[in-house]
Amino acid sequence: MSKIEHHIFKKNDPERKFNHFICENKFVKKIVIILCNILILAGLVTISIRNDIHETQLYVQENLNQIKNAMNTLAFRNQRYASTVTKAINDLKNQQLQALVTIHYYPKLKEFGFNRGIYPDNLLNGTLLGPGKPNKHIQNDTHIFALLDDLWAEQQHHSITYNYYYISHTLEYFYLSSKSNAINFNATREFFSSPKYKDQRSESQPVTSLYNGFYYTAPYLDFFSNRMVITIKSPVYNKDQVIGDIGVDIPVKSLLSSITLPNKLKSSLNLYLYDVNKKKRIDIFKGYNHTLLPSIQVYTRLSNNTLIHANISSTIFITFAVQILTFGLLILIALNYMNATLRKYKSQKQYYQLEAYTDQLTGLFNRRVLDTVIRKTLEENRKIDKPISMIVFDANDFKTINDTYGHDIGDLALKHISSTIDDMTRDSDICIRLGGDEFCIILPNADLEQALLMADRLELAIFSGYFCHYHIKVAISTGCTVIKPNENLYDALIRADKTLYKNKENKAENRKALQQQLNNYVFKSPPSFQKKE
Structure with a gap:
């Protein structure tokens, strides 16, 4: 470190001394620059990935909440329908009414009903089916079927596919919201005696669920359609007794239609329902198959015993990391080039400044x-x-x-x-x-x-x-x-x-x-002695 640099560039302070040491040691300088670039790049990638994961989680969470909100909308609507039917049943209980339609008996199937494609259709829009021969009390319920047709025909815009039905526990029959062919239903007798029916009816549910006016069933394989569905049910009362349920069958696969995800994210997403009691997973959508890399999990609770889960593949974040890494590398290359150019400019400026203040012959200040x-x-x-x-x-x-x-x-x-x-x-x-x-x-x-x-x-x-x-x-x-x-x-x-x-x-x-003294000083030879003659 020259004294001229010491005075001009103030290199006596700690920061300048460190910079001077780095500048004089080229190997250390390169190592420090590489380490700094690696740290900056790692920090940039880490922060970007964390933000991307957080934003993706929030986005997927919002979509899961859309599913939940859509199903809650159906649940509250179903509760209203059950309240309307309960009031109608209590209003009609003491009246002797003429049946609105003819209820048929199907000997080959040993079932009763209407609108099943065997006899001419009647004026009602739904389909009735039940085991054995019809009970005379069912004739009075045909007025309830007309009311249900009106309720279910309300103008509804919904992204989820669903089907309404009314099930009578006292008379053991189904009234479905759509017309269906007879060949699709031929096992109602087995259904009303099955454990699934007993477990899912309102009377078997906790009091708190009935107090809310509706409840969700765990995902199950539908007895009639042979598809995985989740059902929302609301009880119908006669006095204080539960006599039936109004339900909404929602195919599990149809839940995907209520969310809006870009194709790139959808292909990196596995969506499923999880039955907490049975610890069982029911797939809604499977966007990827590999399981080697850990996934990012997002979920929301649909009901006490059912969760909506989404697993986000790490591949999408790795791809994003590579893009950020490439982008960050390009930025660092540009910044390092600019820094090198700036340092070169500063070095030239210092050189000219030193040259301006330096005497070329002696190296001292001028x-x-x-x-x-x-x-x-x-x-x-x-x-x-x-x-x-x-x-x-x-x-x-x-x-x-x-x-x-x-x-x-x-x-x-x-x-x-x-x-x-x-x-x-x-x-x-x-x-x-x-x-x-x-x-x-x-x-x-x-x-x-x-x-x-x-x-x-x-x-x-x-x-x-x-x-x-x-x-x-x-x-x-x-x-x-x-x-x-x-x-x-x-x-x-x-x-x-x-x-x-x-x-x-x-x-x-x-x-x-001194010179004068030297000039005035005369060296005299010693005197000579001669003999006397």
Whole structure:
């Protein structure tokens, strides 16, 4: 680290020292850059994937809630239908009414009903079926069938496929909301005696479910359609007794139609119902088959014993991660290129700045620093109330060296002086070549006594060294002063320069006096002694 860099770029603070260390050690610099890029890229990918997973979970959760809301809409509507039918039954219970339609008996099937494709259709829209021969009390219920037709025919727009039905527990029959062929139903007797029927009727449900007015069954295989369905049921009362149920059969596969998912997400999604009691999974939609990678799970509770689950494949997030990684890599390459260009620009700027403030021959500061670096140094020292000293010096008889040995030897003499100065001064000292053989040193935090001591050491060190093959030496004369508070720098420089020339004149007079003494001294031979004759 040169003293010029130390003063111009403030490389004495910890951050600059670290940057300087990194810049000087190319291997460490490359490792640090690679690690930083990896950390940035990893952070970018991690944050992006976390956000994408969170947003996808919320999106899928909203779609699952759409299924739940759609089914709840059907449930509340079904509850209203049950309340209407309950009121109608209680209003008609004491009335002797003529049957609205003829109820047929089918000997081959041993069942009764109507609108089953065997006899001409009647005016009712639904289908009646039940085991054995019809009971005479069923004739009165035909008025309920007409009411159900009106309720079920309400203008309804719904994304889920469903079928309404009314089941009478007392008379054991079904009234379905759509017309069906006889061949589709020929096992009603077995149904009313099956455990499934007993378990799903309202009387077998908890009081809390009946209090709500509706309840959901767990997914099951439908007795008639042979499809997996989930049913919403609402009880129908006569007085305080449950005499029947109005239900909505919803095919499990049709639940998918109530959600709006893009094809890309749908292909990475497995949707299913989960029966909590039986710990059984019933698939609604299967978008992927691989199970090696862990999946992201989202679910919502449809009822006490049924959950709607969605498993999101990790593949979609891995694909997204690769895209983010590629995008992030391109950004980092661009940023690193821009950073390298900027560093190159800054390096060139620093190089030109150093060149502007550097004397090319000696490597010391030139005169331009007087209005920049030194002014800042003076301001900093004045704030902390510390003295600043100045040493001005030049080479004695420098013209004689140039004239006698040539300018190349003169340049070596100047380099010898500058290198000695640079070696003997502190990092905080500012060494300047003012021009020719004139030099200046600014000593922050130094008084006059310390400056004089430094000047004597410099004179001795410079004169003691040889700088060329001619074995000649160069001597300097110095002038020291302390820069006064609020004093103009050039005034202090003039004062130090005057001291320099005064010291140079004193040295010249001393040399003349010494030479005179040498010239006046005569060596006399000892007297000769002759013999007397």
